[in-house]
Amino acid sequence: MKTLVAYYSRTNITKKLALEIAEAVNADTEEIISKVNYDGKLGYVRAGKDGMSAKIIDLETLKYDPADYDLIYLGVPVWAGKAANPLISYIKQNEGKFSNVKFFATAGKSGFEGAFKQMEEFVGRSPLKTLALTTKEVKSGEYKNKLNSFLE
Numbered sequence: 001m002k003t004l005v006a007y008y009s010r011t012n013i014t015k016k017l018a019l020e021i022a023e024a025v026n027a028d029t030e031e032i033i034s035k036v037n038y039d040g041k042l043g044y045v046r047a048g049k050d051g052m053s054a055k056i057i058d059l060e061t062l063k064y065d066p067a068d069y070d071l072i073y074l075g076v077p078v079w080a081g082k083a084a085n086p087l088i089s090y091i092k093q094n095e096g097k098f099s100n101v102k103f104f105a106t107a108g109k110s111g112f113e114g115a116f117k118q119m120e121e122f123v124g125r126s127p128l129k130t131l132a133l134t135t136k137e138v139k140s141g142e143y144k145n146k147l148n149s150f151l152e
């Protein structure tokens with residue numbers, strides 16, 4: 001089975017999880033890079049503004065075609081109670097190319113439901129599983145049980 005982990009991460013929290021998932025399931029990894037600069041303080045403000053809408057933004061060239069994969073893990077940080085715009089833009093850019101999907105998200109504390117709902121709407125199908133972890137959980141590494149059942 002061909003598996004892809006596609007993720008966006010602004011401050012490497014979601015990235016940590018994405019790389020661990022990819023290693024565990026022997027997947028290719030696609031780091032989604034935004035052409036909009038969300039770095040630093042100004043970027044944070046911009047991200048907060050864009051996060052409130054489902055604004056589609058431009059992305060750097062992708063390495064892989066999601067149509068080639070049987071299962072795709074989609075990972076994202078929560079922005080303003082929704083999925084960060086680069087990930088939504090990735091799904092939109094690849095509309096109709098997703099077969100089975102699993103969603104994972106990180107957030108300071110809340111907004112997972114809103115992010116997963118939005119991802120489901122854009123993908124056009126329900127995820128097989130979802131994994132929601134707080135930034136603190138990811139940093140501390142206290143998520144092995146949750147991760148194992150997500151990967152099953």
Ligand SMILES: Cc1cc2nc3c(=O)[nH]c(=O)nc-3n(C[C@H](O)[C@H](O)[C@H](O)COP(=O)(O)O)c2cc1C
Nearest residue numbers: 009010011012013014048077080081107108109110
């Ligand atoms: C613009 C912006 C909006 C955010 N909104 C939320 C939010 O609504 N709820 C929440 O719990 N965390 C929120 N966060 C915190 C991030 O979801 C959290 O720090 C996440 O783990 C960052 O992942 P990353 O390092 O992969 O970018 C927000 C962060 C940013 C930059």
